[in-house]
Amino acid sequence: MGLALLTGLQLGSVTHWPII
Incomplete structure (x- = not known):
């Protein structure tokens, strides 16, 4: 995981992955 x-x-x- 990077x-x-x-x-x-x-x-x-x-749109699919919200900005954390």
């Missing part, structure tokens, strides 16, 4: 992956998902699908 922060970069989570950040990428947030930037890619901000």
Whole structure:
């Protein structure tokens, strides 16, 4: 698990993944 992956998902699908 990496922060970069989570950040990428947030930037890619901000609608599906809320910004924590």
